[in-house]
Amino acid sequence: MDFWISQLFNGVSYGALLFLLAGGLSLIFGMMRIVNMTHGSYYLLGGYVALTVIWRGGNFVLAVLLGALAIAAVGIGEWNAFLKRLSGQELGQVLTTMGFALIFQDLALLIWGGDPYTIPVPAVLSGAYTVGQLYFPVYRIFIVAVAALVAVVLWLVLERTRIGAMMRATVDDPEMARGVGINVYLISMAVFALGATLAALAGAVAGGFVGVYPGADFEILPYAFVVVIVGGMGSLKGALIGSLMVGLLDNFGKALFPELSYFTLFAPMAAILAVRPTGLFGRA
Amino acid sequence: MGGKVIGSILAALVLVATWGPGAAWAQKGPIKIGFLAPMTGGAAQVGKDMVNGLTMWLEEHGHIIAGRKVEVIVEDTQGQPNVALTKLRKLVESDKVQVLAGGLFAHVGYALAPKVDEYRIPMLYPVMAADDLTQRKPARWVVRTGWTSSQPSHPFGEWVVKTLGYKRVVTIGIDYAFGWEVVGGFQKTFEEAGGQIIQKLWPPLGTTDFAPYLSQVRRDADAVFALMVAASSLRFPRQYADAGLKARLPLLGGGTTFDEFVLPSLGDEAIGGISPLIYSAAIDTPVNRRFVKEYRARYGKVPSYYSESCYTTGQWINDAAKSIGGDVEDREKFLAALRKVEVPDAPRGPVKLDAYGNPIQNIYVRKVEKKDGELWNTVIQTFPAVSQFGKYKPEEFLKQPVYDRNFPPCKYC
Numbered sequence: 001m002d003f004w005i006s007q008l009f010n011g012v013s014y015g016a017l018l019f020l021l022a023g024g025l026s027l028i029f030g031m032m033r034i035v036n037m038t039h040g041s042y043y044l045l046g047g048y049v050a051l052t053v054i055w056r057g058g059n060f061v062l063a064v065l066l067g068a069l070a071i072a073a074v075g076i077g078e079w080n081a082f083l084k085r086l087s088g089q090e091l092g093q094v095l096t097t098m099g100f101a102l103i104f105q106d107l108a109l110l111i112w113g114g115d116p117y118t119i120p121v122p123a124v125l126s127g128a129y130t131v132g133q134l135y136f137p138v139y140r141i142f143i144v145a146v147a148a149l150v151a152v153v154l155w156l157v158l159e160r161t162r163i164g165a166m167m168r169a170t171v172d173d174p175e176m177a178r179g180v181g182i183n184v185y186l187i188s189m190a191v192f193a194l195g196a197t198l199a200a201l202a203g204a205v206a207g208g209f210v211g212v213y214p215g216a217d218f219e220i221l222p223y224a225f226v227v228v229i230v231g232g233m234g235s236l237k238g239a240l241i242g243s244l245m246v247g248l249l250d251n252f253g254k255a256l257f258p259e260l261s262y263f264t265l266f267a268p269m270a271a272i273l274a275v276r277p278t279g280l281f282g283r284a
Numbered sequence: 285m286g287g288k289v290i291g292s293i294l295a296a297l298v299l300v301a302t303w304g305p306g307a308a309w310a311q312k313g314p315i316k317i318g319f320l321a322p323m324t325g326g327a328a329q330v331g332k333d334m335v336n337g338l339t340m341w342l343e344e345h346g347h348i349i350a351g352r353k354v355e356v357i358v359e360d361t362q363g364q365p366n367v368a369l370t371k372l373r374k375l376v377e378s379d380k381v382q383v384l385a386g387g388l389f390a391h392v393g394y395a396l397a398p399k400v401d402e403y404r405i406p407m408l409y410p411v412m413a414a415d416d417l418t419q420r421k422p423a424r425w426v427v428r429t430g431w432t433s434s435q436p437s438h439p440f441g442e443w444v445v446k447t448l449g450y451k452r453v454v455t456i457g458i459d460y461a462f463g464w465e466v467v468g469g470f471q472k473t474f475e476e477a478g479g480q481i482i483q484k485l486w487p488p489l490g491t492t493d494f495a496p497y498l499s500q501v502r503r504d505a506d507a508v509f510a511l512m513v514a515a516s517s518l519r520f521p522r523q524y525a526d527a528g529l530k531a532r533l534p535l536l537g538g539g540t541t542f543d544e545f546v547l548p549s550l551g552d553e554a555i556g557g558i559s560p561l562i563y564s565a566a567i568d569t570p571v572n573r574r575f576v577k578e579y580r581a582r583y584g585k586v587p588s589y590y591s592e593s594c595y596t597t598g599q600w601i602n603d604a605a606k607s608i609g610g611d612v613e614d615r616e617k618f619l620a621a622l623r624k625v626e627v628p629d630a631p632r633g634p635v636k637l638d639a640y641g642n643p644i645q646n647i648y649v650r651k652v653e654k655k656d657g658e659l660w661n662t663v664i665q666t667f668p669a670v671s672q673f674g675k676y677k678p679e680e681f682l683k684q685p686v687y688d689r690n691f692p693p694c695k696y697c
Contacts, residue, residue, distance in 0.1 A: 003499065003500070006499040007496060007499060010493070010495035010496055010499060011496075013495075014493050014495070105324065106324070109324060109328060113329070113332075114328030114329030114330075114331070114332050115329045115545070115548070115549060116329065116514075116515045116518040116546060116549055117518075117549050118518060118519070118522060118549060118550075118551070120551070126526070127526070128526055128527070128528050130528065133503075135499075135526075135527055135528035137526035137527065139526065140495075140526075209519075209522075209523075210492040210493065210519050211515060211518045211519050211549075213326060213515045213518065214324065214325060214326060214328045214329070215324075215325040215326030215327075215328070215515065216326075216515075218325075219326070219490055219492065220492075250493075250496075251493075251495070251496045252496075254487070254491075254496040254497065255496040255497070255499070255500055258485065258486055258487075258497075259486075261488060262488075
C-alpha cells in the first residue's frame with residue numbers, strides 16, 4: 001500500500017511539472033500550428049535566468065518570476081522577428097524554431113558554462129513531511145501547488161474573460177476570428193509569450209529539483225510533445241490530463257517494469273493515437 | 285644554378301643553427317593530437333575539464349613535445365557513439381593526426397575501438413573505462429591511461445564489509461555498460477567478503493526523476509550503493525535526501541557519483557558520501573597540491589579526475605614521443621613506446637600499465653567533507669598499486685563474463 005501511495009504521489013508531482021511545461025506548448029501548437037522546438041530552450045533559459053537572479057542576491061520567488069518574464073520577452077522577440085513572417089509555412093516554422101533551439105543551447109553554454117547547477121531552495125520548501133512510513137518531499141508538494149494554481153488561473157482566463165474568448169476563437173477558426181475583428185496577430189503573440197512564460201516557469205521550478213544543466217532542453221522536450229500529442233493540441237484539459245497520464249505512466253512504468261520504462265511510456269501513446277489520432281481532447 | 289643550390293644549403297644550415305636541437309623534426313611539421321570530448325550536451329562540463337587538463341600540461345611545457353611543436357584539434361562528440369565515430373574519421377582522414385586521445389562514456393569507448401584498430405593510429409583513453417577493452421576484447425591500438433570501471437570497485441566492496449561493517453546493500457546504477465561494470469565489481473568482492481546485495485535498481489541514462497526508484501529501496505538494508513554519472517550525480521544526492529533516505533541509509537557510491545566537477549554545485553546533502561576512485565583533488569602530496577593550485581589559478585575550479593587523467597595523458601604522449609626521438613610517424617614504434625611509459629609522479633600517484641594495457645595505480649576511498657565552506661573528497665583509505673584484476677589472477681578473472689546487468693546474478697534479491 002505504501003508503495004502505491006508514494007508512487008502515485010511521485011507520478012502526480014512529475015505530471016505537475018510536465019503540465020507547466022506542456023500547457024504552453026499545447027496552446028502554441030493548437031493556436032498557431034507551430035511545432036515549437038524552442039520550447040525546451042525556454043525551459044532551460046528560465047532555469048538559468050532564475051539561477052542568475054539568485055546569484056545576484058535575489059530570493060527564490062523573485063528569481064522564478066524574473067526567469068519567467070525574461071523568457072516571455074525572448075519569446076515575443078522570436079515571434080515578432082521571425083515566426084510572424086512564416087505564418088502558415090509549417091516546415092519553415094519548425095526549422096526556424098529548431099534553429100533557435102540550437103542557438104539558445106550554445107548561447108547558454110557560452111554564458112553559463114557547462115557546469116550543472118541546482119537552484120537553491122528556501123528552507124521552507126526543503127525536507128519532507130512524514131506520514132507513518134511515507135515521505136512526501138515538500139518541494140514536490142510545492143510543484144503540485146504551483147501547477148494547480150496555474151491550471152486554475154489559465155482556465156479562468158480562457159473560459160471567463162474576453163481575451164480568453166478571443167484566444168479560443170483564434171484556435172477554433174483563425175479566419176473567422178479575423179473576420180469578426182479579432183486582432184489575430186496580437187492574440188498569437190500573446191499566446192506565444194504565455195507559452196514561453198510557462199515553459200520558463202517550469203524550468204525555474206524544475207531547477208530546484210532536477211537541476212539546470214546543458215542538455216536539459218532536449219531531454220525534456222520529448223516528454224512535452226508526448227503530453228501534447230496524448231492530450232490533444234490546443235486543449236488545456238488535454239494538457240492537464242495528458243501530463244498526469246504521462247507522469248503516472250512514466251513513474252509506474254519505471255517502478256514496476258524497469259526494463260520496459262520507455263515501452264510503458266510510449267506504447268500507450270501509440271495506442272491512443274491509433275484510436276484517437278487527434279489525442280484525447282483534441283479536435284481535428 | 286650552382287649558386288642557387290649552395291644558397292639553399294646555406295639557408296638550411298642557418299636554419300638548423302638558429303633553431304637548435306629538434307629543428308630536424310620541426311621540418312616534419314607539428315605533432316597533431318586529435319582530441320575527442322563532449323563539448324555540448326549533458327556532459328559538456330566533463331568535456332571541458334578533459335580539454336583543460338591536456339591544455340594545462342601543454343601550456344606548462346610550451347606546446348613542445350620531443351622538440352616538435354604540438355597542435356591539438358578538439359572535436360565535439362556530443363557524448364554520442366555515432367557522432368564520435370564521424371569525428372574520429374574527420375580527425376584521421378582530413379586532419380591527419382598522428383595520435384588520438386579522449387572520449388567519454390564506456391559505450392563510446394566500445395564503439396571507437398574497432399575503428400581505431402582499423403586506422404592503426406594510437407589512441408589514448410584517459411577516461412573511457414569500459415572493462416573489456418583491456419580484458420576480453422583488447423584493442424591493439426588503444427592505450428588506456430585512465431582506469432577500468434570495476435577497478436576501484438574491487439577493493440572497495442571488500443572494504444565496505446570489513447571496515448564499515450555493512451552486510452546488506454541496495455544498488456542503484458545507471459543502466460549502461462559503465463554502470464553495470466562499476467556495480468558488478470562492487471557486488472563481486474562485497475559478496476565474497478560476506479555481504480549481500482539485496483536489491484539492484486537500474487535507472488536509464490538521462491533519468492531526471494529518481495523518485496520511482498528511491499521509493500522502492502528496501503528498508504531492511506544497511507546502506508545504498510549508487511552509481512551516477514554527469515548530470516545525474518547532481519540531482520541524485522538531493523533527491524536521496526528529500527526522499528528521507530539520507531537519515532536512514534548511508535550513501536556509498538561509484539567514484540563518479542561524487543565527482544569533483546559536481547561537488548561545488550552540491551549542497552550539504554552530499555556530505556558523508558563515500559566512494560572509491562583513482563583520484564581525489566584532496567590527495568595530500570606535493571605533486572597534487574601544486575597541480576590543484578595551478579589548475580585552480582587557470583580555470584577557477586578544483587580539477588576533477590577527468591582533468592587529472594588528461595593532464596597525465598599529455599605527460600604520457602610526451603614521454604613516449606621523447607623515448608623514440610619524436611618520430612611519432614613510425615606508428616608501430618610509437619605504440620610500443622606508449623605501452624612502456626611509466627609516470628611515477630602523476631598527481632594521482634604512480635601509474636604504469638599492466639600486461640593487458642590498463643594502468644596499475646592507487647585507489648582512493650574518499651568521503652565527502654566540508655572544509656572552509658567547500659566540499660572535498662577527503663581520502664580516508666589508500667589501496668596502493670591496484671590492478672584491474674584486483675587480487676585475482678588475470679587468467680582466472682578473465683574466465684568470468686564481463687560484468688553486466690545480470691552478472692553477478694542477484695542471489696539475495
